[in-house]
Amino acid sequence: MAHDRGKFTVGLVQMAASGDASANLEKAVRLSGEAASRGAQVICLQELFRTPYFCQREDAALFDLAETVPGPTTEALTRVASEKEVVVVAPVFERRAPGVYHNSLAVIDAGGEFLGVYRKMHLPDDPQYFEKFYFAPGDRGYRAFDTRYGRIGTLICWDQWYPEAARITALMGAELIVYPTAIGWLPADKAREGAAQRDAWITVQRAHAIANGVFVAAVNRVGREGPPEGGLEFWGSSFVADPFGVVLAQASPDREEVLVVECDRSRMEAVRRGWPFFRDRRIDSYGPLANRFIDAD
Numbered sequence: 001m002a003h004d005r006g007k008f009t010v011g012l013v014q015m016a017a018s019g020d021a022s023a024n025l026e027k028a029v030r031l032s033g034e035a036a037s038r039g040a041q042v043i044c045l046q047e048l049f050r051t052p053y054f055c056q057r058e059d060a061a062l063f064d065l066a067e068t069v070p071g072p073t074t075e076a077l078t079r080v081a082s083e084k085e086v087v088v089v090a091p092v093f094e095r096r097a098p099g100v101y102h103n104s105l106a107v108i109d110a111g112g113e114f115l116g117v118y119r120k121m122h123l124p125d126d127p128q129y130f131e132k133f134y135f136a137p138g139d140r141g142y143r144a145f146d147t148r149y150g151r152i153g154t155l156i157c158w159d160q161w162y163p164e165a166a167r168i169t170a171l172m173g174a175e176l177i178v179y180p181t182a183i184g185w186l187p188a189d190k191a192r193e194g195a196a197q198r199d200a201w202i203t204v205q206r207a208h209a210i211a212n213g214v215f216v217a218a219v220n221r222v223g224r225e226g227p228p229e230g231g232l233e234f235w236g237s238s239f240v241a242d243p244f245g246v247v248l249a250q251a252s253p254d255r256e257e258v259l260v261v262e263c264d265r266s267r268m269e270a271v272r273r274g275w276p277f278f279r280d281r282r283i284d285s286y287g288p289l290a291n292r293f294i295d296a297d
Contacts, residue, residue, distance in 0.1 A: 006264070006265060007262055008042060008150045008263050008265070009039050009040050009041045009260060009261065009262045009263065010040060010043075010217050010240055010261050011035030011038070011040025011043040011259070011260045012035075012044055012218075012239075012258070012260075013031045013032055013035060013045050013046070013049075014046065014219060014220060014222060014238045014255075014257045014259065015031065015221060015256050016221065016234075016256055017049065017052045017053070017223065019052060021051055024049060025073060028049055028050075028076075029076055029077070029079075031256075031258050032045070032080045032084075032086070033080060034258050035258050036080070036084035036086045038258070038260045039260060039262075041087065041149040042086070042087040042147065042150065042152060043080075043089065044180060044217060045180060045219065046091065046182060046219045047091050047103070047181050047182040048091055048092075049091055050065075050073060050093070051093070052225045053182045054134075055128070055133070055134055056129075056226050058130050058133045062134070063095075063101060063134070065093055066093045066094060066095035067093065068094070068095050069106055071092070071095075073090055073092045073106075074092065074106045077090040078114065079112070081110060081111065082111055086110050087107070087108065087109055087110050087147040087148065087152065088107075089105055089106075089107055089152070089154060089178050090105060090107075091103075091104070091105040091180045092104050092105065094119070096136075100136055101135055101136065102135050102138065103119070103123070103134070103135045103156060103157075104118065104119045104120065104138075105117070105154055105156060105180060107143075107147070107154060109145075109147050109148055110147065110149065115146075115147065116143065117140070118140065118143045118155070119136075119138030119139065119140055120135065120155075120158070121137060121138040121142070121159055121165060122159045122162055122165070123135055128186065128226070128230075128232055129158075142169045142172065143169075144172035144173055150175045150176060150265075151172075151174055151176075152174060152177075152178060153170065153172065153174025153177040154169075154177075155169060156180050156181075157179065157182055160179045160181065160208075164289065166211070166212055167211070170212035170213070170214050174214055175214060175215060175268065176214065176215040176217060177208065177209075177212075177214055177215070177216050178216075179205065179216070179217065179218040180219055181218055181219060183201060183220055184220075184221075184232040184233045184234035185232065185233045186230075186232065187230065187231070190233065198235050198237060198253075201237075202237065202247075205218050206241045206247065207245065209242065209245045210244055210245040211277060212243075212277070213243040213244075213277065214268065215240065215242060215243060215263045216240070216241045217241075217261075218239055219259075220235065222234050222252075222253070222254055235253045235254075236252055236253045236254060236255070237251060237252070238250070238251040239259075240261040240263070242263070243271040243272070244271045244275070248262075248263075
């Protein structure tokens with residue numbers, strides 16, 4: 001699909017989540033409308049935005065939070081896409097079949113056409129990030145979707161640490177890679193390691209932008225969730241980086257915010273001409289990447 005070679009505008013909706021799924025969805029709809037009114041053409045919501053980040057504990061009753069795709073979340077955001085003529089990237093806790101659930105997102109084109117689903121490929125299993133209990137790993141591979149305003153690659157949170165995921169998505173022609181996210185500090189870690197953790201999160205995604213000559217957008221939640229003596233403090237800091245890793249705009253670490261950022265495709269062309277990583281890739285030499293580890297013998 002041919003796209004206007006000019007500019008497109010990205011809107012990131014950084015929210016705090018309450019325990020009321022309907023209220024969270026209503027807020028997401030309202031803030032998406034605000035992003036559209038400020039000129040956003042591609043609007044992205046944070047990972048699992050309809051609920052608090054429930055993966056802090058293992059509880060089979062929480063599977064009741066899942067929904068089908070299409071379902072209530074995609075229906076509400078399809079109305080936004082249709083009425084506002086915007087693309088919406090809509091994360092959802094997907095109920096695929098009894099006992100089969102995914103951490104997913106749906107892409108809805110401007111005008112309301114449902115383009116498809118991406119299912120998170122990399123799942124963490126760490127303290128208070130018990131995602132392997134809830135989600136089956138993605139089985140549709142990496143995706144890039146042709147939308148009215150550009151070709152959008154979709155990855156989710158833990159995927160953002162893997163250069164292979166970004167590279168494959170970029171090789172599929174993505175002009176923008178979006179990363180809906182739920183990441184924060186364990187309170188005990190914040191004072192000692194918090195600054196370094198947040199900096200690593202920003203740095204690795206800027207590196208994906210540089211290595212692939214694409215725009216990258218990460219949208220995270222804010223607020224403290226979980227028990228008072230523990231839980232997670234989500235660090236917000238949603239941002240958009242250009243194809244050389246320059247941070248064009250960044251949200252606060254602790255407030256709800258709608259970030260609207262213009263992206264100029266000519267920047268992609270200029271960066272890739274000057275730093276032609278795709279031209280110089282030695283694709284004949286990358287076979288060893290298919291190994292878990294390369295043993296000495």
